[in-house]
Every structure is written in structure tokens, then in C-alpha cells.
Amino acid sequence: MATNGSVPTVTIRIQRFNPDVDKKPYLQEFQVKAPPGKTILDALHEIKEEQDGSVTFRRSCRHAICGSCAMNVNGKHMLVCDAPLREHLDRKGVLTLRPLAYLPIIKDLVVDRSSFWEQYQRVKPWLIPPENIPEKEFRMSPAEVAALRDAEHCIMCGACYSSCQVIALTKQYIGPHALLKAFLRVLDPRDSAPAARLADLDRGDGVYRCHTIFNCIDACPKGLNPTEAIETLRKLVIKRQAFEAARAERQRRLDQPIEVVGEAPALSGGE
Amino acid sequence: MAPSDAITHDVIVVGAGLAGTWAAMSAMEAGVQDVGVLSKLHPLRSHSGAAQGGIAAALNNVRPVAGTGPRGPLEQIPPDAEPIDSWELHMFDTIKGSDWLGDQDAIEIMVKDAIDIVYAYEHMGCVFSRTPDGRIAQRRFGGHSTPRANYAADWTGHVLLHTIHEQALKHGVKFYSEWFALDLIVEDRVCKGVVAMNIQTGEIVTMRAKAVMFGTGGYGRAWKITSNATANTGDGVAIAYNAGIPLMDMEFVQFHPTGLYRHGILMSEACRGEGGYLLNNAGERFMERYAPDKMELAPRDLVSRSEQREIDEGRGVEEDGQGIYLDLRHLGRDKIMERLPQVRDIALKFVGVDIIDGLCPIQPTAHYSMGGIPADADGQVIADAEGTPVIGLYAAGECACISVHGANRLGTNSLLDASVFGRRAGLAIAAFIKGGAALQPIEGDPTAPARQRIARLMSDPPGSKGESWAALARALKETMTANAGIFRDEVRLKTALADIHALQERFERARVMDRSKRFNTDVLGAIETENLLIFSEVIAVSALERTESRGAHARTDYPKRDDENWLKHTLAHKTPDGPALSYKGVTIDWEKYPPQERKY
Numbered sequence: 107m108a109t110n111g112s113v114p115t116v117t118i119r120i121q122r123f124n125p126d127v128d129k130k131p132y133l134q135e136f137q138v139k140a141p142p143g144k145t146i147l148d149a150l151h152e153i154k155e156e157q158d159g160s161v162t163f164r165r166s167c168r169h170a171i172c173g174s175c176a177m178n179v180n181g182k183h184m185l186v187c188d189a190p191l192r193e194h195l196d197r198k199g200v201l202t203l204r205p206l207a208y209l210p211i212i213k214d215l216v217v218d219r220s221s222f223w224e225q226y227q228r229v230k231p232w233l234i235p236p237e238n239i240p241e242k243e244f245r246m247s248p249a250e251v252a253a254l255r256d257a258e259h260c261i262m263c264g265a266c267y268s269s270c271q272v273i274a275l276t277k278q279y280i281g282p283h284a285l286l287k288a289f290l291r292v293l294d295p296r297d298s299a300p301a302a303r304l305a306d307l308d309r310g311d312g313v314y315r316c317h318t319i320f321n322c323i324d325a326c327p328k329g330l331n332p333t334e335a336i337e338t339l340r341k342l343v344i345k346r347q348a349f350e351a352a353r354a355e356r357q358r359r360l361d362q363p364i365e366v367v368g369e370a371p372a373l374s375g376g377e
Numbered sequence: 378m379a380p381s382d383a384i385t386h387d388v389i390v391v392g393a394g395l396a397g398t399w400a401a402m403s404a405m406e407a408g409v410q411d412v413g414v415l416s417k418l419h420p421l422r423s424h425s426g427a428a429q430g431g432i433a434a435a436l437n438n439v440r441p442v443a444g445t446g447p448r449g450p451l452e453q454i455p456p457d458a459e460p461i462d463s464w465e466l467h468m469f470d471t472i473k474g475s476d477w478l479g480d481q482d483a484i485e486i487m488v489k490d491a492i493d494i495v496y497a498y499e500h501m502g503c504v505f506s507r508t509p510d511g512r513i514a515q516r517r518f519g520g521h522s523t524p525r526a527n528y529a530a531d532w533t534g535h536v537l538l539h540t541i542h543e544q545a546l547k548h549g550v551k552f553y554s555e556w557f558a559l560d561l562i563v564e565d566r567v568c569k570g571v572v573a574m575n576i577q578t579g580e581i582v583t584m585r586a587k588a589v590m591f592g593t594g595g596y597g598r599a600w601k602i603t604s605n606a607t608a609n610t611g612d613g614v615a616i617a618y619n620a621g622i623p624l625m626d627m628e629f630v631q632f633h634p635t636g637l638y639r640h641g642i643l644m645s646e647a648c649r650g651e652g653g654y655l656l657n658n659a660g661e662r663f664m665e666r667y668a669p670d671k672m673e674l675a676p677r678d679l680v681s682r683s684e685q686r687e688i689d690e691g692r693g694v695e696e697d698g699q700g701i702y703l704d705l706r707h708l709g710r711d712k713i714m715e716r717l718p719q720v721r722d723i724a725l726k727f728v729g730v731d732i733i734d735g736l737c738p739i740q741p742t743a744h745y746s747m748g749g750i751p752a753d754a755d756g757q758v759i760a761d762a763e764g765t766p767v768i769g770l771y772a773a774g775e776c777a778c779i780s781v782h783g784a785n786r787l788g789t790n791s792l793l794d795a796s797v798f799g800r801r802a803g804l805a806i807a808a809f810i811k812g813g814a815a816l817q818p819i820e821g822d823p824t825a826p827a828r829q830r831i832a833r834l835m836s837d838p839p840g841s842k843g844e845s846w847a848a849l850a851r852a853l854k855e856t857m858t859a860n861a862g863i864f865r866d867e868v869r870l871k872t873a874l875a876d877i878h879a880l881q882e883r884f885e886r887a888r889v890m891d892r893s894k895r896f897n898t899d900v901l902g903a904i905e906t907e908n909l910l911i912f913s914e915v916i917a918v919s920a921l922e923r924t925e926s927r928g929a930h931a932r933t934d935y936p937k938r939d940d941e942n943w944l945k946h947t948l949a950h951k952t953p954d955g956p957a958l959s960y961k962g963v964t965i966d967w968e969k970y971p972p973q974e975r976k977y
Contacts, residue, residue: 126895143639143727155847159890159899164418166606169642169723171535172422188726212577213896219419232543233502242436243499245511251504258504258529258536262421296502363456364511 116140121204146186162214173263178204183265185327206268221277225284234299240361247364256330257290266322278311282322282332289335301350308343386413389586391558393420396774396799397592398541403803405548415556424606428534429645431526433789434491435462438512453508462523464488474520475783476928477972480964483754490797503540517650520676520787531719559827561620568770569817579894587814595775600743601854602641613776615908623948625778628920629747634680636742638700646788649673654704657692671977678785678929681741685863700738749778756802762961773798784928843888846903866934870921915949918956
């Protein structure tokens with residue numbers, strides 16, 4: 107990290123590859139200033155706008171909710187929009203950016219996530235609702251909602267997928283992202299087909315393919331725990347008939363108020 | 378005839394946020410067989426997903442605890458208790474929020490549909506936060522007189538977007554992910570299709586359809602400090618304008634009061650809805666001076682102006698005095714972790730402040746585009762003040778101006794607007810298709826202008842060096858922030874306009890560095906910049922002409938609202954001499970909701 111006055115200059119190495127002209131990927135070096143508060147995405151924008159307009163990457167929201175900008179930073183997968191540049195330099199003060207692993211490269215840091223989205227679709231991510239739809243909302247307890255919190259918060263960035271050693275071996279595996287989505291539907295009291303969903307996960311490339319290496323947990327920029335969700339699904343796969351019966355029982359009360367034990371807590375506001 | 382390589386669908390939707398996806402899904406649900414949706418991003422990256430605080434609807438699930446005042450705690454409404462909220466109240470709040478520029482017939486449709494559409498999301502599996510007895514949880518929001526923001530923690534837009542996308546997949550909508558719309562094919566007020574680029578291959582294609590729907594989002598990227606995603610470059614608005622469609626009320630741009638200091642990233646209004654304070658450098662809750670009743674929960678235009686006044690008068694915080702503090706410390710860890718987890722993360726990561734025990738610096742940030750493509754409440758795009766339809770062309774969501782938000786949008790009404798009018802547009806399109814709509818013949822090669830533009834961007838400039846689009850975009854943002862921001866006046870708006878004209882001229886010499894076809898985001902950036910320059914001119918001209926202050930349009934040289942002369946919508950038509958303005962009446966129920974003084 108060379109310093110120029112008080113603001114250091116750092117080296118960013120970007121893996122470049124345009125399959126139309128390049129035989130294989132190569133690293134290109136750029137120098138950027140690294141003031142405090144600058145993100146890796148800020149640096150990428152600066153490089154693209156001022157040094158080399160052909161450097162290609164995806165991004166959009168700038169605050170870790172759209173999931174576009176997941177890539178490999180010094181060997182770790184993360185979103186670059188909320189990653190401070192200075193905190194991610196290696197011991198030599200260098201930052202190396204590569205595309206998400208195990209996916210075909212479209213250009214530079216842009217990968218083809220087709221297999222990722224195919225698995226997402228394969229688990230039928232939509233709710234399969236009960237036959238009787240109430241006039242108002244289905245009643246769900248705050249605890250039932252809390253159980254889905256991780257799964258509903260997933261932004262489908264692919265950091266987990268590209269960190270998964272099983273995905274490295276086979277794209278037939280459903281993958282941590284789609285299993286987390288399956289978990290969301292299976293655990294949702296409004297879903298009517300948990301047994302069919304669990305049966306679909308009960309395959310060689312389903313829940314049993316996870317080797318609990320925990321890479322997905324390390325990689326997730328939202329701090330989610332796909333491994334735990336997969337573990338839960340494994341247990342439910344075995345007792346899916348009983349689980350479906352319990353679901354049917356629960357669904358009989360979906361239009362009924364949740365019973366509150368003790369005094370209901372205050373909801374919102376309040377200085 | 379059209380080129381033989383044209384892609385054909387019954388319906389083509391441009392944009393895959395809430396409005397576009399609702400339209401596509403509803404059209405298919407209503408029996409249309411063949412709907413294609415283009416998005417320059419993967420659909421789940423759309424900016425609808427960045428909305429945080431909630432979606433408005435008078436569900437009557439919660440109420441303030443009796444005797445605790447306007448900022449006291451909330452409780453679930455007991456089953457046998459009187460309702461406190463109604464669509465009528467929601468309607469009045471929206472009209473007042475709009476500073477009486479919203480069309481009241483459209484607002485009525487929106488607030489009535491609100492209740493049904495929130496339940497529709499819930500029935501499709503959207504995971505809302507809940508009251509103890511299992512109903513959808515609601516919180517307070519600025520300008521709303523009751524707690525009617527239905528929420529999922531502080532990632533409401535995210536869960537709504539994922540839910541509606543799942544439904545679109547279930548219904549078999551065909552998505553063109555990472556396709557960029559370049560032109561709209563409109564002849565004699567009949568829409569025939571779009572020209573688009575497959576970003577991955579660089580191929581430029583004619584896409585023919587019986588109906589085209591725009592749900593292309595807003596235009597906040599024309600300002601330096603903005604909450605908007607990099608994608609929000611007003612492409613649809615600029616494309617429509619180029620095709621001869623007027624743009625309506627473009628001068629009304631909302632600045633959100635709580636953008637993260639220097640970054641502009643949204644810190645949800647839910648921060649204030651849950652009880653947060655705004656403080657100046659003396660630690661004063663300065664909103665006492667500007668909105669003594671509603672305080673921090675006054676509508677966004679008013680709060681942003683109040684913040685800017687504090688800053689301009691030297692009471693701002695941080696080194697450059699351009700910040701204000703958002704104080705959430707009194708909410709306590711539990712409430713913050715449960716209801717504001719995302720904003721806590723954002724503040725931690727970007728400014729290193731933990732809102733549980735620290736003051737978070739914020740500043741006003743360009744957030745929402747009230748103006749856009751004029752459309753009726755079925756999303757039917759209109760060509761003039763008389764309401765002449767552009768056959769086969771529809772718009773909804775932030776790119777459209779229906780106009781439900783008038784001069785200022787209330788928080789949580791945007792997710793609502795996009796959903797309600799997206800769905801209505803989808804149903805209207807289905808009726809149009811089933812009524813016998815046909816593909817229209819297209820003469821010549823409609824891709825030619827786009828090809829020429831791109832060829833020029835990739836050519837070597839004559840004489841000296843070409844211009845960098847990125848530098849032009851930066852210069853535009855500087856002038857729009859300084860001269861067409863929260864406070865405006867004649868001198869500043871004329872400066873903005875002159876700057877925009879100079880930048881448009883320089884854009885003629887803009888060139889890209891990347892000359893390849895594959896995934897060329899350099900070309901995309903250039904075209905997006907051209908779009909920014911096109912609609913920014915319309916904003917400056919419309920704002921200059923409107924010699925009053927109304928909602929988000931605050932003229933320091935005309936500080937009062939002027940209903941006698943300006944209770945009307947602006948329409949800007951493209952001409953060779955720049956935007957030509959005409960005006961359109963506002964739909965007002967003079968018995969029930971006549972204009973009043975707007976005080977909070």
C-alpha cells in the first residue's frame with residue numbers, strides 16, 4: 107500500500123476474460139486511491155470510468171439488497187458494494203478480484219448463473235396455497251414468521267453457491283440457495299404441499315448431497331445459515347408424512363387468530 | 378414489413394420490478410398466452426426490491442394505544458373494536474400529501490385496491506411481519522394519519538418483489554434477463570413494439586407485440602446524492618419522449634429526508650415511523666419549528682426542506698456541515714434488531730455507526746420521480762391533454778404519471794402504486810388482446826437508429842479526443858444537485874438548463890473505450906447517460922416554467938402555492954427546439970376534497 111500524502115494508493119488486480127478474443131483469463135493491474143469509506147464497488151466504477159471502460163462487472167443497488175455484485179475477493183465470495191476497500195487488502199496490500207467460481211464466464215467478472223436459476227426454479231419457489239383462501243390474511247404467529255426470516259431475506263446473489271464444494275463437483279446438486287428457498291416454502295404454514303416438496307428433495311442430488319462443509323455460511327453476505335436449513339429439511343424428509351398431517355391440522359386454523367399467552371407486547375412507535 | 382429476425386409476443390413488458398411483473402402475471406392469469414418481459418437486470422435485481430418500510434393499505438390491524446399521543450405505542454385492534462382507518466382517510470392523506478396535484482379519481486382507485494392487493498401478496502406467500510394475533514403488522518409513516526404501512530421488517534420491497542416474481546414464473550411468463558430497451562416503435566399513435574439489445578451478445582433486435590407495457594422505473598440517477606440503484610437512469614421515460622410521447626410533471630422529484638450521509642443510500646422512513654428523531658448540530662429536534670404536530674413524521678418534501686434549511690443556516694453536522702443526525706438510540710436494541718435490521722447493517726458498514734448506540738449522519742437524497750409517462754388508471758398511455766390514447770402502449774409504476782402522487786408522494790404509496798396499477802395495466806392489456814388486437818406492420822428497419830447511435834459511440838472521434846460519458850454524467854449530477862435540487866429559483870434553473878444543453882452537445886462527441894459486442898456495459902453507460910441528459914432537460918424546462926411552490930417543487934422566488942394559475946399538470950412534448958409545454962387539468966372532487974392549506 108503506497109501512500110500519497112495521507113491517502114494510500116492500492117493495487118487492484120482484476121481477472122479479465124472476453125471469450126471472443128482471449129484464449130484464457132489473465133490478471134490486469136490497476137492503481138486506485140483508497141481513502142476511508144471507499145468500497146470495492148467504488149473502486150471498480152473509478153477504474154471503469156477513468157482507466158479502462160472495458161472492465162466489466164454487474165452491480166445495481168449499492169447496498170447489498172439486489173444481489174448483482176457478488177464476486178471473488180482475494181479468494182472469498184462477497185458483495186463488493188458494501189465491502190470497504192481497505193479492509194479487504196491482502197498482506198501485500200493488494201486486492202484480487204475474480205468472478206464467482208464454478209460458473210461459466212461471460213466476460214471479466216460477469217458469470218453465467220443459468221444453473222443457479224434453474225435449480226431455483228426446480229424447487230418451485232412459489233407458494234402452493236390451501237384450497238380455502240380467507241377473505242383477509244392467513245393468520246401466522248410472529249414465531250412462525252421468525253422461523254422464515256433467514257430464508258425470506260436471501261437475495262439470491264450466488265456467493266454461497268460459488269463457495270460450495272459440492273457445486274464444484276456437480277451442477278446437478280440443488281444448491282444452498284434453492285434449498286433455502288425450499289425451506290421457506292416447506293416451513294411456511296400456508297404451504298399445502300410440504301410432503302411433495304420434501305419428496306423432491308429426497309434424492310442423491312438433493313438434501314443428502316450437502317457435505318456440511320459450511321462454506322455457504324462463511325460466504326453469505328447477509329449472515330444467513332443455509333446449512334442449518336438443509337439439516338432441518340433432512341430431518342423433515344424422513345418424517346414427511348407426519349409433517350404433512352401436522353400441516354393439514356395447522357391449516358384448519360389458518361383463518362383463526364393466534365392465541366396470545368399473557369399480555370401482548372407493544373408493536374411499534376413509542377418514544 | 379418488419380425484419381424477418383424480429384421476436385414476436387402478444388405482449389412485451391419492459392421492466393421486471395413490481396409494476397412490470399404484476400402486469401405480466403395478471404395478463405397471463407387473465408388468459409393471454411404469450412407474455413415476454415425484458416429487464417436490463419435479472420428481474421430479482423430490480424429496484425422495487427430496495428424499498429424498505431412498507432406498503433400502504435387501511436387494513437385496520439393496529440391502532441395507537443389510547444391516550445399516548447401521535448407518537449405513542451401501537452397495539453393490535455381487538456376484534457370487536459371500532460376500526461380507526463378507512464380508504465377514505467388514506468385517500469385524504471394521499472391528496473394532501475400530493476399538495477392537491479394528484480388526480481383524485483386515480484387516487485380513489487389506488488386506495489380502494491390497496492386492501493385487496495396487500496391480501497393478494499399475503500395469499501401468494503409474502504412473509505409479512507405480524508401482530509401477536511397473527512395479522513399483518515402495521516407501522517406509522519410520514520403524512521399518513523394512521524399506522525397503515527404494512528411491513529416485512531425493513532425489507533418489504535424485497536419480499537414483495539420475490540413473491541411476485543415467483544408467481545410470474547409459476548404462470549409461465551418468459552423473461553429476457555439482461556436485455557436493454559433502446560427504442561419504442563410508435564407510428565400515428567399506435568405502438569408496434571420495441572427495439573432492444575441482448576446485453577450478453579450485443580445483438581440488436583426488433584421485438585414486435587400487440588401491446589407494450591413500460592414498468593421501467595424512476596430517474597433518480599440524475600442527482601449526485603441519490604438512494605437510487607445505478608440502473609435508475611430513466612431509460613423508459615427518455616425512450617417514450619423520443620418516440621413522441623409527452624412527459625408529465627417531470628419537475629416533481631422527491632428528496633427523501635434520510636439518505637445515508639455522503640452515500641445517499643436509503644435509511645428507511647420506518648426509522649422515524651418507529652419513533653426516530655432528527656437532530657441538528659445543537660442536538661435540537663428541529664422539526665418542532667417546521668411541523669410541530671407531525672414532527673419527524675411530516676411528509677418527505679417538508680422534512681427534506683427543513684433539513685436543508687438547517688444545513689444552509691449552519692446547523693448541519695459532520696465536517697462539512699452537510700449532514701443531520703438520525704437518532705434511534707432510544708428505540709433500544711430489541712426493536713432495532715427486529716424491525717430495522719437492514720438499516721442497522723447499512724449504517725454499520727458504510728459509515729461505521731451502530732444505530733443502537735450511535736447517531737447516524739444522514740442527508741436528503743434524490744429518491745422518487747413523481748413525474749413520468751402520462752397514463753390513465755388502466756395504464757393506458759395518453760398522447761395529450763385531451764387524453765388521446767396511444768393504442769397498444771401502457772405504463773405503470775415509477776416511470777408512469779397516473780397521477781396518484783401529484784407533487785409529493787407519501788412513503789409506502791409507491792409499492793402500492795406499482796402493484797395496483799401494474800395489475801390494472803395487465804388486466805387492461807388482456808382485455809385489449811382478447812378484444813382482437815393484432816400485430817401491426819412495421820416499415821423499414823426500426824433498429825437502424827439504435828445501430829447508428831452505437832456505431833458512433835464505438836467509432837473514432839473526428840479531430841481531437843472524444844468525450845467520456847462518465848465525466849458528462851458527473852457534470853450533469855453536479856448541476857442538477859446545485860440547481861434543480863430541493864430549493865430552486867429562476868437563476869439556478871436557467872444555469873441548469875444551460876449546463877444540460879452544453880452537456881448534450883458534448884455528448885455528440887462521446888465515445889466508449891470498450892469496442893466489443895459482448896456484455897458491453899461501456900455502451901450501456903453511454904446510452905444511460907444520454908437518457909439522463911434527455912429527461913433532465915425536460916425537468917429543468919418544466920421546473921423553470923412552474924412559477925410556484927407545490928409539494929417537492931420548491932421555488933425560493935415563488936414560495937407560495939398558486940392554485941389560480943398552477944393547479945394543473947405539466948405536459949412536455951419533444952420538438953426540434955426542445956421541450957414544448959402544455960397543461961392538463963387536475964381531477965378534483967370539489968365537494969369532498971377541495972384544495973386546502975397544507976399544514977402538518
